[in-house]
Amino acid sequence: MRFFKFKTLEELIAEVEKLGLGEVLKFDENLELIFQPIEIGRLKIGNRFAIHPMEGCDGTLDGKPDELTFRRWEKFGAGGAKLIWGEATAVVEEGRANPRQLWLNEKNLKLFAELVEKTRQAHKKIWGDDSDLVIGIQLTHSGRWSYKKPIIAFHNPVVDKLTFIDKDKKISIDESYPVVSDDYLEKLEDEFVKCAKLAYEVGFQFIDIKQCHTYLLNELLAGKTREGKYGGDFQNRTKFIRNVVTKIKSELGEKIFIASRINVFDCVPFVKDDDGVGKSVEYPLPYLFGFGVKENNPLEPDLTEPIKLVEILCSLGVKIINISMGSPYYNPHIGRPFETPPIDGYIQPEHPLIGVARHFKLTAEIKKAVDSLNNLTDKVLVVGTGYSYLREFFVYAGEANLKENKVSIVGVGRGALAYPDFVYDLKRYGRLNSSKVCITISHCTNLMRSKHNELGQFPAGCVPRDKVYAEIFKVAREKLRK
Ligand SMILES: Cc1cc2nc3c(=O)[nH]c(=O)nc-3n(C[C@H](O)[C@H](O)[C@H](O)COP(=O)(O)O)c2cc1C
Secondary structure (H helix, E strand, C coil), X not given: CCCCCCCCHHHHHHHHHXXXXXXXXXXXXXXXHHHCCEEECCEEECCCEEECCCCCCCCCCCCCCCHHHHHHHHHHHHHCCCEEEEEXXXXXXXXXXXXXXXXCCHHHHHHHHHHHHXXXXXXXXXXXXXXXXXXXXXXXXXXXXXXXXXXXXCCCCCCHHHCEEECCCCEXXXXXXXXXXXXXXHHHHHHHHXXXXXXXXXXXXXXXXXXXXXXXXXXXXXXCCCCCCCCCCHHHHCHHHXXXXXXXXXXXXXXXXXXXXXXXXCCCCEEECCCCEEEECCCCCXXXXXXXXXXXXEEEECCHHHXXXXXXXHHHCCCEEEEECCCCCCCHXXXXXXXXXXXXXXXXXXXXXXXXXXXXXXXXXXXXXXXXXXXXXXXXXXXXXXXXXXXHXXXXXXXXXXXXXXXXXXXXXHHHHHCCCHHHHHHHHCCCCCCCCCCCCCHHHHHHCCCCCCCCCCCCCCCCCCHXXXXXXXXXXXXXXX
């Protein structure tokens, strides 16, 4: 199925109108705001482009940044986006999503410091000045999706079936599988605090406490059925994040900014139907297992709790909120609208533009809620997601969203892997090059899912646009065939 067939902005707009999305998905070719700086406390971010956290699964087995990590980060640095949101980095070994995920600890500090420094140097080399470049790191625990063994906050009857102890043999967890203890979580809070201090030491300007994509902290937000002090009511479900933010604030004050990437809508798992198209699995009602979902229809968002969460985060001093949704493991079309599915995915059950519009709409609602908080001393920034599907036209959507105050910063994920120097081209030529943009055919995700080499993980990057990853993909495919 081919969805994206637009050669001009007019053709894209015609499709947007046909789908009835014109009110949400707007475009503005007069690029002004997108190049304007914005302040976050004492720091200035030189334009409104962010590189989203994009894991390359290319660290060393002990979690240090390696050759390809440096290559990717330096490309992001040189590219010209002024907010670089460093990728998912584990705070403890058992919380790593794959054996090559970065892991911040005392032994790895030197290389993390070098990573920050080299990224800044790459930026300076092209742009002359890096005083308005802001670089942070995403701190995470992969919870249910940890590669060694699932660490779950509660049993989710539908997601448990997709949570494997042995993926090859398709053995998933059952009701007897243990739920992570309160004691473990209490200690884990301190691991986040410890890593925040390390992140500061190596030169990151902000840390993101990751609460998205159904990893552990996202799952805690949804733990209505969890017993004990981290589960049940909203107060308990937000205890972990409130404690972590408060402790980091008290230890580090204003030395480092706190950010958080949050899921505002988990949705439910999707699987292939007989034609390979995505369909939601059967789920019990009320659905008590998702964050930001309607309990009586979890296919639809309910922002009541995400807005409450954002208000809490703002009141605790979090300065940047990055909005995301869905799970890469069980409903990838929600988080990353695509043209061709990943190997473990399904054909889009909706036009991908509907997914883009969902991102924009929910982000605008969060932005509105943040702006209405008048007790804040500083403005809290809201970073939006879902732009890459729009290829070379995403900058016009970003500009329109900025002009309508629906977002503070335009975040680019897959688009930045494909085209890390997109800001450079935009400045130089006034538009993006259609032969360099991401075409959302999911090979970056396919590489992430490829585990069959001696390290247990292939590195992820842009297969169609970057020769290095085209070669890696060839090897991965060849090995898979054998
Ligand atoms: C290869 C790959 C790696 C990713 N790594 C991360 C990550 O480390 N942390 C995170 O929050 N999201 C991660 N994401 C999700 C992206 O940041 C982003 O939310 C998603 O791709 C949708 O944005 P886009 O349409 O601009 O690509 C990753 C996505 C892909 C495809």
